[in-house]
Amino acid sequence: MATKQERSRPESAFQDNVEEGDKNDSRVLLAVFVLLLVDLLAFTVILPLMPSLLDYYGQVDQGGLYGAIQEYVDWFALTLGIPQTRRFNAVLFGGILGSLFSLLQFLSAPLIGALSDVYGRKPLMLLSAVGIACSYSVWAVSYTFGVFVLARVLGGISKGNVSLATAVVADLKSAKSKGHGMAVIGIAFSLGFLVGPSIGAWFSRISDEGHFFSTPALFALTLSICNIVFITFFLPETLPKEKRAKSIGNGLSEASFLINPPSLFSFSAVKNLTKKELESLQSLGSTYFLYLFLFSGLEYTLTFLTHNKFQYTSMQQGRMFLYMGLIMLVTQGGYSRRISPGTEKKIASRGMAILVPSFLLIGAAESTLLFYVGLGLFSFASATVVPCLTAMTSAYGGTDQKGTVMGILRSLGALARALGPVAASTVYWGLGALPCYAMGGLLLFIPVLMLAKVQTTTDKTDE
Incomplete structure (x- = not known):
């Protein structure tokens, strides 16, 4: 009969391997x-x-x-x-x-x-x-x-x-x-x-x-x-x-x-999903793309807006980024971390809705105070939307498909950031700051409405 000490050796070795792996x-x-x-x-x-x-x-x-x-x-x-x-x-x-x-x-x-x-x-x-x-x-x-x-x-x-x-x-x-x-x-x-x-x-x-x-x-x-x-x-x-x-x-x-954009938007590489789940995933991916397309374009023109409208120097631009970064860091470290599972859709919709008045304020502001109010709303909202949409997307697919799903989502985001700046800057160049930010802000209602139609799912790997 094996002794208690002999029986504990495999358990001890396993524990040592786990600890070594963690290190x-x-x-x-x-x-x-x-x-x-x-x-x-x-x-x-x-x-x-x-x-x-x-x-x-x-x-x-x-x-x-x-x-x-x-x-x-x-x-x-x-x-x-x-x-x-x-x-x-x-x-x-x-x-x-x-x-x-x-x-x-x-x-x-x-x-x-x-x-x-x-x-x-x-x-x-x-x-x-x-x-x-x-x-x-x-x-x-x-x-x-x-x-x-x-x-x-x-x-x-x-x-x-x-x-x-x-x-x-x-x-x-x-x-x-x-x-x-x-x-x-x-x-x-x-x-x-x-x-x-x-x-x-x-x-x-x-x-x-x-x-x-x-x-x-x-x-x-x-x-x-x-x-x-x-x-x-x-x-x-x-x-x-x-x-x-x-x-x-x-x-x-x-x-x-x-x-390949058509393959990305259709999530054609993702298998073993029901028709309803695949349609929801495709809608979520399109929502993510359109949101980042609008957001990244307006975000990219911020430094040019402050340079043209308020004659900001590089130091003032740096302080603006510091202000935005602090708000985003506090939001991500506090508010975003406490978002309960299952509430991501509501929080993401709320964040996109907050961005609408923030962009209107940024585009229309004639004073630094009003501009920074809009910038504060912008920083808070932007720190919540992408994490929530990412969490919603990660619930789709089995363990062997998670990497594929998230890889497609990252590529959709990269494509949106590749197209957004040139689109927004062209509107800014042709029409000016206020029409550019007003159009971009109001268009954000489209991904809000798209997200409202998305049917959420539970992560099957947690069951």
Whole structure:
């Protein structure tokens, strides 16, 4: 007969393995948090500088790419009978650049993810970090608009690290660790967008007045080099060779699906759902896309609005981002965390409804006080909508389909962010700030009505 001590050995070994696994997961999550935070601090440095950057190129690059595009824009405005408002050209150029960056990210991220399934997460994370560092080095010497566009193209193509970080978290064995990992990614985003813009504004203030962007760019480059070193020595490989895809073929097939809009909107890769569930999932995906399309476009034009209407400097832009980030961080850390399961639909609808008056206030405000009231509503509401829509979507599909469902949702969001800035900036350029924000705000009633028709479902993996 086995003794009590002998019977306890397997249990003890199992407990040791669990504890060791938790420690390994914790190390991975810490590494993911650090590399994402450093990357996002570098990425957000440029946000408060964009209006000033485009003004700069408008003055120094009239004989280059900026001047050539501006001539075409002037001809286009004359053809349509739009008044010559060159001060709004920067808004249009900024929207085009924002959409170009996001479109390249939308196209490259699935490919980078597919390559990581074959070659591992760490090598592709390093490759992405090197590409990002190259984009910042080009930005630091972008004395013409053409070179600046090249820097943004390099950055957009290389910006696959967020999707790779999500894949690293998905590789973890413990469901608890995966949940913590998603929270860690959210915290890194919040802190990055809270602090990064202020750092960029401060560095631009102490830079040489002629090339005010060089010091912020060099700071971003320094952070990206630190990230390369950190990934090399501290990020463990989470996808062992025996679990990797044998060939790139299947991965490329899935990547091509994730950049095919009809397939995305139909969720055709999701199997084993009832007709009613699939229709609800498709409606939810369309709601998510339309919301982010409208939201991202108006969000992107905020810095140009304050630059044109209130003559904000880069430092004032940085303080604006700090104000928004603090409200979003407090909302996500307090209110959003306490949302009860099953109430996400109501909270998301309420958030989108609050955004309607916030955009109207932002567009119509003639005083800083009224503008900041609208901005406060904007920051609070925007911190609740995406988490709720994401939680609703995650309830669809079995365990083996969750990754597919969420991958499609991320791609729909990336596509919306690729189209939103250029659409909103075109309306802003042609009609002005108030019509742009009024139209965008009122159109938000459409996703509210779409969401009202969505039939919620329970997560079958919890049953």
